[in-house]
Amino acid sequence: NAGVTQTPKFRILKIGQSMTLQCTQDMNHNYMYWYRQDPGMGLKLIYYSVGAGITDKGEVPNGYNVSRSTTEDFPLRLELAAPSQTSVYFCASRLAGGNTGELFFGEGSRLTVL
């Protein structure tokens, strides 16, 4: 049981480049989330999804896009990378109606935009 898997773990981008951060979970969780974490800061929500075909903006969605075509996958797309997007990105999932609703996190993707 792999849990939540994110790829890549590290990436360096040039300003203006595009890339997709991949996230997949094998726990059949309905809800999936993308957070970013800057040094000394908490987790800020970028986008989330409550099920396949449904996505919604979080607190900091500008510069990002998501899709949710399957229950398992929730990729995050950066279209025109900017230095402000240098951060650690965490994908998380949880089961709808679970006992505590705890989030299960991937290991993170560390992105640097130069």
Place this chain on the structure above:
Amino acid sequence: GQNIDQPTEMTATEGAIVQINCTYQTSGFNGLFWYQQHAGEAPTFLSYNVLDGLEEKGRFSSFLSRSKGYSYLLLKELQMKDSASYLCAVRSPSGNTPLVFGKGTRLSVIA
């Protein structure tokens, strides 16, 4: 909206007890979570409180007062491996709504 406050840093001695406080102002409430995050790693779930009172889980306990918008995480018999950031997070009444996280408290355990 939701505002969550917790101290930025704390230091405590190995073997001691430490209390990490979290206050929140929210438009609604449906549970408070504590997560532990070691440097360079993902957060991991520690505790969940939805009703007032104390939840105990081994060396860790979490307390909630909904009327005061207040929670604390109590760590007993501190070990060096407890050096980490501790994140307080709140969920609003809608079951679909994602967690909102505080900035975290970085705890250093010293010998």
